[in-house]
Each structure stands twice: as structure tokens, then as C-alpha cells.
Amino acid sequence: MNKNKIYPWYFMAGALVLYFVLFFLPGLIGVGYSFTNWSAYSTELRFVGLDNFRTVFSADENYTKIISNTLVFTFVTTIIKNALGLLLAILLTKSVRFLNLHRGIVFMPSVLSTLIIGMLFKSILDAKSGLLNTFLRSCGLGFLAQKWLVSTEFAFGSVMAVDIWRGVGYIMTIMIAGILSISTDYYEAAEIDGAGSFARFRYITFPLILPTLATTTVLNIIYGLKVFDMVYALTNGGPGKATTEVLYTAVFKKFGTGQYAVGTALSSVMFLIMLFVGYFMIRLMTRNEVIE
Amino acid sequence: MKSPKKVAGSIFRNVIAWMFSIPCLIPPLLILVNSLKTKQAAAAMDLKLPSFPIPWDNFSVVIEKGKLAQSFLNSTVYSVGSVILCIFFASTAAYVMSRNQRRLNQFLYMFLILGITLPINYVALSKVLITLHLNNTRGGIILLYTAMQLPFMTFLIHGFVAKVPTELDEAAVIDGCGPVKLFFLVVLPLLKPAVTTAAVLTFLNTWNEFTAPLYFLNNSTKWPMTLSVYNFFGMYFKDWNLVCADILLTSLPVILVYLFGQRYIVSGMTTGAVKG
Known part of the structure; x- marks a missing residue:
């Protein structure tokens, strides 16, 4: 059979055209524009070489802080979501009452809008009348009450904590699927050999869940580098100078003030990194696919 | 008979499970409870149950405004x-x-x-x-x-x-x-x-x-x-009753889809992560 005839090229055309024009092309054009003086006020485009990238990477601007914030956010949330997600997954694949209820509740924040969660936590973490501080005071733990979102000390940690709260259920769900796919034969054999619960985790669950862990890490990294809604709703980059500013909130601000070239340069830095890193991530994600 | 060690382990597991799921329940509850309060009662944004009569017009006000x-x-x-x-x-x-x-x-x-x-x-x-x-x-x-x-x-x-x-x-x-x-x-x-x-x-x-x-x-x-x-x-950041009512109505379709399509969501989200 002639495969090209039965499975014709035009079946792929719609997806490829839409994806290329509205997704990939802006990335490419963006790289081009980052070498110009493009702004809301420029009447004609002028080539300015590496000027925008010099601005982005210069020490006296806040951009290096923004880039490091994004990396710290990604690193910290990835590690804690993975650790907590694994812990919860192990717990919720054991005999616990209302197992499915627990799984459902912990997973629920993942389907709600990140923006709405951010707005809600703005109230919960309010320094004066927020639920968290009121609760701490009523328990006699008033000394623990902090200005969670408006002090430079705690703001970044709070933003990461809320994001971990939101994302851990998703990671847990993937890990549960991973754990459940491990054959029970291994556990039975281990039990006969007298392995305790820690030994069973160390020598069976953990090694066999590593591929799943790799995928959740990839998903967390992809999400972390692109985080926007959560930070925008909680702090919008504040308090003070770029305490919680991440790449996408900075790009949005540049867009708002009409400094398109700097905004697109910031985006392009991430685009080029992800183009390179993404290739390996995609290879990892497609490794399970059956190719006949 | 279960050994005391096993019983203790089971209790421990159940307690830990609730320790994780209760914090996940509080924020949605907070929205629900406060969307049913008057402006004054909702100002504190706490988990106190709403008092009667319930101001159902929060929802109509939000839909309009x-x-x-x-x-x-x-x-x-x-x-x-x-x-x-x-x-x-x-x-x-x-x-x-x-x-x-x-x-x-x-x-x-x-x-x-x-x-x-x-x-x-x-x-x-x-x-x-x-x-x-x-x-x-x-x-x-x-x-x-x-x-x-x-x-x-x-x-x-x-x-x-x-x-x-x-x-x-x-x-x-x-x-x-x-x-x-x-x-x-x-x-x-x-x-x-x-x-x-x-x-x-x-x-x-x-x-x-x-x-x-x-x-x-x-x-x-x-x-x-x-x-x-x-x-x-x-x-309307001062009218938490209205903001909560708005959030509730906005999230309703998503929550409904979640309740009826949970199986699909989970299977879709785990695609590529798990061999099978």
C-alpha cells in the first residue's frame, strides 16, 4: 500500500500551519526584533545589534535578578513538588480510609484557575486580617504571623509556597499512576524475603518510579520557567524592586510600557534556551511511545 | 487480630492524609461560605458559617455588575x-x-x-x-x-x-x-x-x-x-462576598467538568508520564 496516499500530507497541514504561524513564528520573529529598537514610540525600526541583550544582562539593571528569580522559583518548586508529590502518592496508594476522596481533594487545585487561586491567597495571606495570621494568633502562635506577601523577606517564599500548594496534587496524581503500574509480584517476593517497608520503597518503588519522576521533573521545569498567572495575581513582581519578579511578569510590564524590544529580547533568551533544552525533554517524554 | 504496631501505622497514615487534604479544602470552602454572607460578615474572610437569611442576591448583583x-x-x-x-x-x-x-x-x-x-x-x-x-x-x-x-x-x-x-x-x-x-x-x-x-x-x-x-x-x-x-x-476588593460569588460562578463550569470528567483528566494528564 502506498502510505503517502492513504495517510496524506494534508491531514497534518492545519495543525502545522496554525502552530507555526501563531506559536513558532512569533518566537523566531521575536529573536529578530530583539536586535532592533522596536518600541511603541519608534517610528522606524533600526538595527541596534546586541544593545537589548546588553541591557538584559547588565549588572546595574534588575534583569539578572529577574532571571535568577525565575530559575530559583523553578528549582525550588520542582524539588518540593516532586518530594511532596511522591510522599503523598505513596501514602495514598496504601490502605487509607476515603482514599479516593483524599486523592480528589488534593488534586482539585490543579483544575482551578491559577489566577483565582492567586487572588484567593492574597486574602488568606493578608498581614492584618488574613485567615492564616488570624488562625496563628488564635492558636497563640501570633509571633509566627508575618507580612507574607508585602515584606521583601517572605514574599518570594510565600509565592512559591502557594504555587507548590496548587501544583502538588497534579504531581501526586502522576506518581500514583506510576506506582500503580508497578507489578505487585515484586512486593510479594520482597515480603517473602522479609523486606521491611523502607527496604521495599528503597529497592522496588523508588527505582521503578524514576522514569515517572523524570517526567514530573520535566513538567515542573516547563511550568516553572513560564510561570505568570500566579505571580501576577499574588504580588505582580513586588514588593519593592523585583522581589518576586519573574520573566513573564517582566515581559508583560515591558509590553505595557511599550518597550517591545527589551520585552522580546527577554522572551527570546527563554525561547532559545527552551528550544535547546526542550528537545531533550521531548525525547524523554516520547521514549514510551510505541513506534512500529 | 491486628498487631498494635499495624493499628498505630494505620492511624498515622490516616492522620497524615487529612493533614494534607484539609489545607486543600479550606480555600474552596472559604469561597463557598463567604459568597453566602453579607458584605459586613464577609469582610473578615473567615470560615464562620453564614447566618440566615442568606443574601442570595449576591449572585444576581455579581452577574449584573x-x-x-x-x-x-x-x-x-x-x-x-x-x-x-x-x-x-x-x-x-x-x-x-x-x-x-x-x-x-x-x-x-x-x-x-x-x-x-x-x-x-x-x-x-x-x-x-x-x-x-x-x-x-x-x-x-x-x-x-x-x-x-x-x-x-x-x-x-x-x-x-x-x-x-x-x-x-x-x-x-x-x-x-x-x-x-x-x-x-x-x-x-x-x-x-x-x-x-x-x-x-x-x-x-x-x-x-x-x-x-x-x-x-x-x-x-x-x-x-x-x-x-x-x-x-x-x-470591588472590599466586597469579598461579591468577589467570592464571582469566583464561585466562574469556577463552576470547571468544577462540574472536573466532577464528571475526572477519569479523563487524570488519564490525560498522566499520558507520557507512565508506561502503559
């Missing part, structure tokens, strides 16, 4: 529109990319699903949208949502197509099916589980989408619910 009917309609149009387009384009592309794995198609598949990781350059995208006259239009948002969801949904359906036996295709071709008939009458019905999952996920993702409308819709009559709830929050 927050222009919820309009934004609900917008969100529905955006989500349903992009679900239809995305399913159509993703399933046809995934089908051919999986069945006809010549070099070029393998490359195109990798290129397409690379979009799962790539960030969107919204600044440059604005230029593209303006050039195509899609900026600040409903059609533009639907096409943009579709483009954003296509990489993952193609990936999801692609994995499923490989499991549908090719013998069916051969039989259908011998019976005289053309490529279009073959796909829509023979293969597509067999892809139903993957397509349903993709539809549910696309709906959720697009309903919750905030960034794209924030950049590209500057006309409030075209705003989806996420954008109008955020805007409402900015104007």
Missing part, C-alpha cells in the same frame, strides 16, 4: 470553539504522523510537540496578530488557543493511534475507502477515549487561560470570565 452573562458567553465561545478546532486538527495530524512515519513526518511530529516546552513570545505575537488582523478579535483568540493546545493534544492522541491496529485500515482500503472516509468513519470512532480526554483537557485549559486575553483583548465586551473576575476583584 460583573457582566458575567457576557463573559460567560465569551468563555464558552472561546473554549468550545478551540475544543472543536483543536480536536479536528490534532487528531488528523496525530493520525497521519503515527501511521505514516517517514523521515519528514517524524521530524514534523517532533517539531510540533516541541511546542509543549516552548514559551510563547507574546510581544512578537502581537505583531503577527496585527498583521493577520486577528488582534482583539474573538476569532483570533480561538485560533490562538487552538495553536497553544495543539502540541500537547497531538502528543496525547498520537500515543493512542499507535494502539489501533493497522489491519483495519488495510481492510477498509481494500473495500474502497478513500483517506478521508477511512479516517472519519473507521479510525476516528476508535479514538474516542483519547479524543474525549483531549476535549476535556482543552476545555479546562482554555477556560482557565488568562495571559493571552490579558495581552490581546482590550475590549471588555470580549473578555472571558478569568479576565472579568480579575477586573471585578480590582474594583
Whole structure:
């Protein structure tokens, strides 16, 4: 059979055209524009070489802080979501009452809008009348009450904590699927050999869940580098100078003030990194696919 | 008889499980409780139960002042529109990319699903949208949502197509099916589980989408619910009863989809993560 005839090229055309024009092309054009003086006020485009990238990477601007914030956010949330997600997954694949209820509740924040969660936590973490501080005071733990979102000390940690709260259920769900796919034969054999619960985790669950862990890490990294809604709703980059500013909130601000070239340069830095890193991530994600 | 050690372990596990799920329950409860209070009672944003009579008019006030009917309609149009387009384009592309794995198609598949990781350059995208006259239009948002969801949904359906036996295709071709008939009458019905999952996920993702409308819709009559709830929050941040009612109504479709489609959501979200 002639495969090209039965499975014709035009079946792929719609997806490829839409994806290329509205997704990939802006990335490419963006790289081009980052070498110009493009702004809301420029009447004609002028080539300015590496000027925008010099601005982005210069020490006296806040951009290096923004880039490091994004990396710290990604690193910290990835590690804690993975650790907590694994812990919860192990717990919720054991005999616990209302197992499915627990799984459902912990997973629920993942389907709600990140923006709405951010707005809600703005109230919960309010320094004066927020639920968290009121609760701490009523328990006699008033000394623990902090200005969670408006002090430079705690703001970044709070933003990461809320994001971990939101994302851990998703990671847990993937890990549960991973754990459940491990054959029970291994556990039975281990039990006969007298392995305790820690030994069973160390020598069976953990090694066999590593591929799943790799995928959740990839998903967390992809999400972390692109985080926007959560930070925008909680702090919008504040308090003070770029305490919680991440790449996408900075790009949005540049867009708002009409400094398109700097905004697109910031985006392009991430685009080029992800183009390179993404290739390996995609290879990892497609490794399970059956190719006949 | 269970040994005391086992009983203790079981109690310990149950306690830990509640320690994790209660904090996840509090925020949704907070919304529900406060949406049923008066302005004064909701000001504290605490978990005290609402007192009678319950001010049901919170909801009607929000629907009117927050222009919820309009934004609900917008969100529905955006989500349903992009679900239809995305399913159509993703399933046809995934089908051919999986069945006809010549070099070029393998490359195109990798290129397409690379979009799962790539960030969107919204600044440059604005230029593209303006050039195509899609900026600040409903059609533009639907096409943009579709483009954003296509990489993952193609990936999801692609994995499923490989499991549908090719013998069916051969039989259908011998019976005289053309490529279009073959796909829509023979293969597509067999892809139903993957397509349903993709539809549910696309709906959720697009309903919750905030960034794209924030950049590209500057006309409030075209705003989806996420954008109008955020805007409402900015104007009425002192009336937590109204903000909570607004949040509740905005999240309702998502929660309903979650309750009825949980199976699909979980299976879709774990695609690629777990061998099976």
C-alpha cells in the first residue's frame, strides 16, 4: 500500500500551519526584533545589534535578578513538588480510609484557575486580617504571623509556597499512576524475603518510579520557567524592586510600557534556551511511545 | 487480630492524609461560605458559617455588575470553539504522523510537540496578530488557543493511534475507502477515549487561560470570565462576598467538568508520564 496516499500530507497541514504561524513564528520573529529598537514610540525600526541583550544582562539593571528569580522559583518548586508529590502518592496508594476522596481533594487545585487561586491567597495571606495570621494568633502562635506577601523577606517564599500548594496534587496524581503500574509480584517476593517497608520503597518503588519522576521533573521545569498567572495575581513582581519578579511578569510590564524590544529580547533568551533544552525533554517524554 | 504496631501505622497514615487534604479544602470552602454572607460578615474572610437569611442576591448583583452573562458567553465561545478546532486538527495530524512515519513526518511530529516546552513570545505575537488582523478579535483568540493546545493534544492522541491496529485500515482500503472516509468513519470512532480526554483537557485549559486575553483583548465586551473576575476583584476588593460569588460562578463550569470528567483528566494528564 502506498502510505503517502492513504495517510496524506494534508491531514497534518492545519495543525502545522496554525502552530507555526501563531506559536513558532512569533518566537523566531521575536529573536529578530530583539536586535532592533522596536518600541511603541519608534517610528522606524533600526538595527541596534546586541544593545537589548546588553541591557538584559547588565549588572546595574534588575534583569539578572529577574532571571535568577525565575530559575530559583523553578528549582525550588520542582524539588518540593516532586518530594511532596511522591510522599503523598505513596501514602495514598496504601490502605487509607476515603482514599479516593483524599486523592480528589488534593488534586482539585490543579483544575482551578491559577489566577483565582492567586487572588484567593492574597486574602488568606493578608498581614492584618488574613485567615492564616488570624488562625496563628488564635492558636497563640501570633509571633509566627508575618507580612507574607508585602515584606521583601517572605514574599518570594510565600509565592512559591502557594504555587507548590496548587501544583502538588497534579504531581501526586502522576506518581500514583506510576506506582500503580508497578507489578505487585515484586512486593510479594520482597515480603517473602522479609523486606521491611523502607527496604521495599528503597529497592522496588523508588527505582521503578524514576522514569515517572523524570517526567514530573520535566513538567515542573516547563511550568516553572513560564510561570505568570500566579505571580501576577499574588504580588505582580513586588514588593519593592523585583522581589518576586519573574520573566513573564517582566515581559508583560515591558509590553505595557511599550518597550517591545527589551520585552522580546527577554522572551527570546527563554525561547532559545527552551528550544535547546526542550528537545531533550521531548525525547524523554516520547521514549514510551510505541513506534512500529 | 491486628498487631498494635499495624493499628498505630494505620492511624498515622490516616492522620497524615487529612493533614494534607484539609489545607486543600479550606480555600474552596472559604469561597463557598463567604459568597453566602453579607458584605459586613464577609469582610473578615473567615470560615464562620453564614447566618440566615442568606443574601442570595449576591449572585444576581455579581452577574449584573460583573457582566458575567457576557463573559460567560465569551468563555464558552472561546473554549468550545478551540475544543472543536483543536480536536479536528490534532487528531488528523496525530493520525497521519503515527501511521505514516517517514523521515519528514517524524521530524514534523517532533517539531510540533516541541511546542509543549516552548514559551510563547507574546510581544512578537502581537505583531503577527496585527498583521493577520486577528488582534482583539474573538476569532483570533480561538485560533490562538487552538495553536497553544495543539502540541500537547497531538502528543496525547498520537500515543493512542499507535494502539489501533493497522489491519483495519488495510481492510477498509481494500473495500474502497478513500483517506478521508477511512479516517472519519473507521479510525476516528476508535479514538474516542483519547479524543474525549483531549476535549476535556482543552476545555479546562482554555477556560482557565488568562495571559493571552490579558495581552490581546482590550475590549471588555470580549473578555472571558478569568479576565472579568480579575477586573471585578480590582474594583470591588472590599466586597469579598461579591468577589467570592464571582469566583464561585466562574469556577463552576470547571468544577462540574472536573466532577464528571475526572477519569479523563487524570488519564490525560498522566499520558507520557507512565508506561502503559
